[in-house]
Amino acid sequence: MFNRIFAIAKKEMRQLKRDTRMLFIVFFFPVVLLAIFGYAINFDVHHIKIAVYDQDRSLISSEYFDLVTYIDNDDQIKKMLDEKIVQAVVVFPKDMSRRLLSKQEVKIQFLVDGVDGTSANVIQNYVNAATYSYSIQLTKEYLAVTGKNLYVPIDLQPRFWFNPDLQSTRFLIPGLMGMILIITAVISISLSIVREKERGTIEQINVSPLSSIEFILGKTIPYIVISLINATIVLLAGYILFDIVIKGNMLLLLLGTFAFLFAALSLGVFISTIADSQQVAFQAANVTSLLPSLILSGFIFPIESMPIAIQVLTNITPAKFYIVILRAILLRGAGISAFWDQLIYLGIFGLVFIALATLVDKKSKNK
Amino acid sequence: MNAIEVKNLTKVFGKFTAVDNINFDVKQGEIFGFLGANGAGKSTTIRMLIGILEPTSGDALVSGYSIKNQSDLVKKNIGYMSQKFSLYNDLTVVENIRFFAGIYGLDGKKYEERKNWVLKVADLENMENVITGSLPGGIKQRLALGTAVIHEPKIVFLDEPTSGVDPISRRNFWDLINELSEGGTTVLVTTHYLDEAEFCNDIILINAGKLIAQGNSKELKTNYIKNPILEIESDRIVDSMEILEKEKWVGETSIFGNYIHVILNDNTINEGHIYDLLRDKNGISVKRVEKITPTLEDVFIHLIEKDSKKNVQ
Numbered sequence: 100m101f102n103r104i105f106a107i108a109k110k111e112m113r114q115l116k117r118d119t120r121m122l123f124i125v126f127f128f129p130v131v132l133l134a135i136f137g138y139a140i141n142f143d144v145h146h147i148k149i150a151v152y153d154q155d156r157s158l159i160s161s162e163y164f165d166l167v168t169y170i171d172n173d174d175q176i177k178k179m180l181d182e183k184i185v186q187a188v189v190v191f192p193k194d195m196s197r198r199l200l201s202k203q204e205v206k207i208q209f210l211v212d213g214v215d216g217t218s219a220n221v222i223q224n225y226v227n228a229a230t231y232s233y234s235i236q237l238t239k240e241y242l243a244v245t246g247k248n249l250y251v252p253i254d255l256q257p258r259f260w261f262n263p264d265l266q267s268t269r270f271l272i273p274g275l276m277g278m279i280l281i282i283t284a285v286i287s288i289s290l291s292i293v294r295e296k297e298r299g300t301i302e303q304i305n306v307s308p309l310s311s312i313e314f315i316l317g318k319t320i321p322y323i324v325i326s327l328i329n330a331t332i333v334l335l336a337g338y339i340l341f342d343i344v345i346k347g348n349m350l351l352l353l354l355g356t357f358a359f360l361f362a363a364l365s366l367g368v369f370i371s372t373i374a375d376s377q378q379v380a381f382q383a384a385n386v387t388s389l390l391p392s393l394i395l396s397g398f399i400f401p402i403e404s405m406p407i408a409i410q411v412l413t414n415i416t417p418a419k420f421y422i423v424i425l426r427a428i429l430l431r432g433a434g435i436s437a438f439w440d441q442l443i444y445l446g447i448f449g450l451v452f453i454a455l456a457t458l459v460d461k462k463s464k465n466k
Numbered sequence: 467m468n469a470i471e472v473k474n475l476t477k478v479f480g481k482f483t484a485v486d487n488i489n490f491d492v493k494q495g496e497i498f499g500f501l502g503a504n505g506a507g508k509s510t511t512i513r514m515l516i517g518i519l520e521p522t523s524g525d526a527l528v529s530g531y532s533i534k535n536q537s538d539l540v541k542k543n544i545g546y547m548s549q550k551f552s553l554y555n556d557l558t559v560v561e562n563i564r565f566f567a568g569i570y571g572l573d574g575k576k577y578e579e580r581k582n583w584v585l586k587v588a589d590l591e592n593m594e595n596v597i598t599g600s601l602p603g604g605i606k607q608r609l610a611l612g613t614a615v616i617h618e619p620k621i622v623f624l625d626e627p628t629s630g631v632d633p634i635s636r637r638n639f640w641d642l643i644n645e646l647s648e649g650g651t652t653v654l655v656t657t658h659y660l661d662e663a664e665f666c667n668d669i670i671l672i673n674a675g676k677l678i679a680q681g682n683s684k685e686l687k688t689n690y691i692k693n694p695i696l697e698i699e700s701d702r703i704v705d706s707m708e709i710l711e712k713e714k715w716v717g718e719t720s721i722f723g724n725y726i727h728v729i730l731n732d733n734t735i736n737e738g739h740i741y742d743l744l745r746d747k748n749g750i751s752v753k754r755v756e757k758i759t760p761t762l763e764d765v766f767i768h769l770i771e772k773d774s775k776k777n778v779q
């Protein structure tokens with residue numbers, strides 16, 4: 100039995116070695132994804148370019164703000180924002196220092212480029228925070244001069260656990276692993292089985308004493324190995340490029356990955372039983388796995404903020420469960436108690452699709 | 467015991483009956499020819515016999531095992547070469563051999579021995595590492611047959627193995643079939659070539675899913691056409707046919723290359739009547755008229771036309 104499984108696996112590897120298109124999908128795609136999500140799509144907002152129209156002339160720049168230029172009239176404000184030279188303009192009123200010293204209220208105008216809504220929000224938050232702390236500082240100084248202490252009733256001090264610097268790459272790496280493994284698992288396994296149908300080679304396998312289980316195991320072993328290699332590459336890249344260390348247990352990570360691969364491969368096998376051409380299989384794999392794992396898995400968009408109907412729909416992608424497991428292990432270093440339910444979901448998911456695949460396959464014997 | 471016993475085998479796809487209640491036996495070690503026009507139901511029958519398609523009703527014993535309930539045991543005893551080319555074009559010759567040996571569990575000395583045998587019969591010694599897709603058609607077919615019997619099955623099913631290959635390659639392929647048969651393997655082969663049917667020990671003919679004739683080639687020629695056949699060589703074949711078909715004593719006419727074959731309804735008609743009709747009455751120059759024994763082609767055309775007429779009524 101093992102010899103026969105091995106014969107299939109070896110044959111699959113040999114074919115893969117000569118199939119440049121498949122090799123491209125399996126190895127190059129992940130690298131591209133890693134580059135895109137690691138560098139290009141970065142949700143962090145740093146180095147906001149601002150211009151200052153300081154009718155009073157006094158400001159310091161910080162890590163969050165790069166002071167690009169000073170401007171000195173109203174017309175330039177529009178020009179700076181229109182031409183995207185800066186993302187925000189601060190306008191200090193002419194009599195600011197005088198008003199501050201005379202304890203009058205000061206109005207600072209802050210103009211933000213609202214085209215990129217996310218960044219605009221972040222910028223607004225930074226500015227609010229900065230203004231707040233500067234006001235408190237001024238108040239303290241003023242009170243100190245008069246010999247009194249400031250009482251601040253509530254001082255909010257947010258701390259972000261598990262991802263203290265709120266780096267989005269940290270958050271994205273687990274999702275990225277899910278996506279990449281989905282590609283190697285669902286897409287490549289379904290294509291590789293359907294290709295045998297298309298070319299008629301499956302007939303020869305059907306008449307041999309090989310059982311479907313042996314066939315599927317033989318077929319999937321190479322892709323399991325490739326998936327594990329890819330997962331390692333992503334984790335190494337995460338460590339080298341983005342300083343992400345695996346906080347949790349490696350064995351648990353492997354266990355979670357196997358559970359995920361089981362689910363994803365079953366989905367791939369199921370697709371291969373309903374599709375008759377590689378083109379159909381590719382489309383089906385795309386629609387049922389790649390897109391959901393990008394949109395519905397919680398990879399980028401948080402599931403809790405989706406409408407209920409969509410939240411239910413998110414269960415069609417095994418990546419959703421895997422991402423929860425990965426975030427728990429990679430970022431929190433959590434133990435199995437934090438995600439055992441996800442493992443069970445993945446197991447059920449895999450079993451359901453294997454059962455469906457067997458059913459469809461049985462039926463096709465009558466056709 | 468017969469190698470194959472087919473009993474009332476039927477396959478219905480939706481409302482369409484592709485194989486209609488057929489019965490036949492294949493003797494151990496013989497070459498059994500399975501003939502029929504395109505769409506007659508040959509491949510469907512074979513797919514049931516090898517256990518990859520479930521019959522709608524009826525059953526068959528292949529090597530003593532029921533295709534209905536024991537398809538796993540059937541599979542252990544057969545080899546199959548499908549109508550589509552079924553080797554991996556992107557693997558080398560030896561990789562294909564190794565793969566098929568692998569799924570039949572051959573290894574060690576046995577594997578070496580069988581590998582060398584396949585390479586020998588396919589004429590591919592010293593060409594083990596050539597990519598299979600780049601081989602000429604005839605060689606590919608022999609390699610496919612070699613791998614299909616790599617595990618030395620008792621029975622081998624060949625579905626149109628020689629379609630689309632040149633006459634020399636077909637001859638070589640049949641040499642290999644004969645070699646297998648002499649070694650005791652039962653061979654069931656479908657074909658459209660009637661010269662190939664002459665090499666078979668027994669033949670069946672199916673039309674529209676129904677079995678319409680069976681026997682060896684001699685029996686077929688004598689049992690199914692009782693009336694005399696005349697072969698006519700003339701210079702205006704189509705005109706001659708039209709004239710002949712108007713006569714009451716002409717049963718069927720068909721064109722064979724440059725000749726016309728006429729099946730007569732009337733035993734008293736002879737060569738003289740033909741010369742009289744074509745040359746003297748219609749001025750067609752007739753080179754030769756000869757009484758012949760029917761060829762398999764005569765028999766099959768006759769049977770298929772008769773069956774099709776019956777189906778229309």
Ligand SMILES: Nc1ncnc2c1ncn2[C@@H]1O[C@H](COP(=O)(O)OP(=O)(O)OP(=O)(O)O)[C@@H](O)[C@H]1O
Pocket residue numbers: 466479482484502503504505506507508509510511549
């Ligand atoms: N899975 C199927 N579903 C529906 N109809 C089918 C199916 N397989 C075959 N048929 C039909 O059954 C008939 C017999 O097909 P089959 O392939 O057995 O013919 P064949 O004798 O092998 O012909 P050929 O010489 O062209 O190979 C055809 O009309 C075909 O269209």
Ligand SMILES: [Mg+2]
Pocket residue numbers: 508509510549625
């Ligand atoms: Mg056929």
